[in-house]
Amino acid sequence: MQRTDMYTHREKRLTIVGGGLLGAAIGYGAAKAGAEVTILDQGDNALRASRGNFGLVWVHGKGTTMPPYVDWTLQGLRLWPEFQEELLNRTGVDSGLENPGGFWLGFSEAEVEKRATALEGINKNGTKVPFEILDRSDLRNYLPGIGDAVVGGSFCPLDGHANPLMLLRALHMGLNQLGARVVNGVTVTDIQHDAPDGRFVAVADDGTRWSGDRIVLAAGLGNASLASHLDIHAPVLPTRGQVLITERLQPFLHYPTNKCRQTKEGSVQLGSTAEDTGVDDGTTSDKIEWLVRRGVETFPALADAKLVRAWGALRPLTPDGYPIYQESERFPGGYVVSSHSGVTLAASHAELLGPWVSGLTQTPPEFTSFRGERFLDTDSSFSNGY
Numbered sequence: 001m002q003r004t005d006m007y008t009h010r011e012k013r014l015t016i017v018g019g020g021l022l023g024a025a026i027g028y029g030a031a032k033a034g035a036e037v038t039i040l041d042q043g044d045n046a047l048r049a050s051r052g053n054f055g056l057v058w059v060h061g062k063g064t065t066m067p068p069y070v071d072w073t074l075q076g077l078r079l080w081p082e083f084q085e086e087l088l089n090r091t092g093v094d095s096g097l098e099n100p101g102g103f104w105l106g107f108s109e110a111e112v113e114k115r116a117t118a119l120e121g122i123n124k125n126g127t128k129v130p131f132e133i134l135d136r137s138d139l140r141n142y143l144p145g146i147g148d149a150v151v152g153g154s155f156c157p158l159d160g161h162a163n164p165l166m167l168l169r170a171l172h173m174g175l176n177q178l179g180a181r182v183v184n185g186v187t188v189t190d191i192q193h194d195a196p197d198g199r200f201v202a203v204a205d206d207g208t209r210w211s212g213d214r215i216v217l218a219a220g221l222g223n224a225s226l227a228s229h230l231d232i233h234a235p236v237l238p239t240r241g242q243v244l245i246t247e248r249l250q251p252f253l254h255y256p257t258n259k260c261r262q263t264k265e266g267s268v269q270l271g272s273t274a275e276d277t278g279v280d281d282g283t284t285s286d287k288i289e290w291l292v293r294r295g296v297e298t299f300p301a302l303a304d305a306k307l308v309r310a311w312g313a314l315r316p317l318t319p320d321g322y323p324i325y326q327e328s329e330r331f332p333g334g335y336v337v338s339s340h341s342g343v344t345l346a347a348s349h350a351e352l353l354g355p356w357v358s359g360l361t362q363t364p365p366e367f368t369s370f371r372g373e374r375f376l377d378t379d380s381s382f383s384n385g386y
């Protein structure tokens with residue numbers, strides 16, 4: 001992103017609404033760039049995708065209908081290793097990135113063929129995501145434990161996984177060390193601008209006012225109602241994902257897959273469902289059973305593993321599943337950021353969006369693809385792939 005010389009002392013106070021992976025990563029990057037960051041976040045019971053996700057750091061299969069998103073994701077993967085190193089050195093917290101490559105696994109020939117066509121289609125758009133299509137016997141060279149239900153799959157050497165909870169912890173510790181202020185238990189209900197006490201004022205439901213020179217709305221599902229205060233259209237809706245976790249097992253799965261992954265600590269995470277349940281982030285026995293069946297069909301040895309936890313979390317998704325990164329034209333210095341793949345994109349959110357929302361870099365031309373107004377086009381139809 002190209003640097004600007006717009007940054008003055010007066011513009012340094014940055015308020016971020018939302019302290020999940022997006023708000024924390026962007027705040028971390030902004031604080032590193034010299035902004036005085038205040039993050040306003042809700043309490044422990046808030047809906048928070050960042051505490052319930054699957055932890056993949058992943059590109060292959062993403063961006064079938066939006067080439068700029070593929071490039072953006074590739075850039076994010078490139079930045080991740082150095083970013084994790086920096087967070088580790090600064091905070092002592094290991095975000096757990098491992099990127100040995102990742103597998104997508106299919107249960108029928110038709111499914112695998114469809115996958116191959118989709119992956120070829122992505123690269124026909126001019127992007128270069130390396131991938132291979134493999135049959136079951138090829139797969140067994142990498143994943144010796146796969147079951148007979150798996151007929152084939154795809155592999156991308158760039159993919160990997162991380163520990164999302166440790167990533168969130170590292171970001172918050174990093175924020176703290178950089179002098180940023182994180183205020184919990186605040187629900188912002190209104191954004192005012194050109195107010196006498198600051199350029200933007202975030203007003204909480206108890207009447208508390210937080211002023212700053214710039215503001216970022218990174219409130220996950222909360223952006224749906226807040227973004228209009230900046231005159232930005234952000235139709236973000238919830239899709240529930242249920243996820244399971246087993247007891248710790250001896251290492252047997254050396255690559256993450258789209259259906260399960262083994263963490264560094266040994267537990268296996270199985271996930272995730274995609275359900276339209278409004279703001280219900282609970283779990284259900286039918287979906288737990290479905291995930292277990294699918295996990296055991298994928299890796300039969302899991303039949304003997306004990307499940308220790310199940311949870312549900314809500315993905316904040318736009319209608320096409322791609323991000324909204326937008327500065328308000330009516331209220332410059334006010335930004336809306338909403339994105340799925342907050343783990344995958346954490347390094348870009350910090351290193352590229354942090355300086356951008358601080359006014360230090362110009363809006364990259366490809367961000368025109370990420371404007372919320374695309375959803376107002378009545379001639380277009382959208383599917384977020386879930």
Ligand SMILES: Cc1cc2nc3c(=O)[nH]c(=O)nc-3n(C[C@H](O)[C@H](O)[C@H](O)COP(=O)(O)OP(=O)(O)OC[C@H]3O[C@@H](n4cnc5c(N)ncnc54)[C@H](O)[C@@H]3O)c2cc1C
Nearest residue numbers: 018020022046049050054056188220222241341342343344
């Ligand atoms: C089941 C599941 C699996 C996933 N798997 C992956 C994966 O494998 N890889 C990957 O990269 N991504 C994955 N994701 C997506 C990833 O979790 C999200 O992209 C990311 O967590 C979004 O972060 P966020 O900060 O935007 O939202 P959230 O984590 O939801 O945080 C929003 C924050 O805003 C706060 N907030 C909301 N409204 C207000 C308000 N009015 N005032 C103040 N604060 C407010 C909330 O309290 C919350 O802390 C998955 C998500 C789910 C649910």
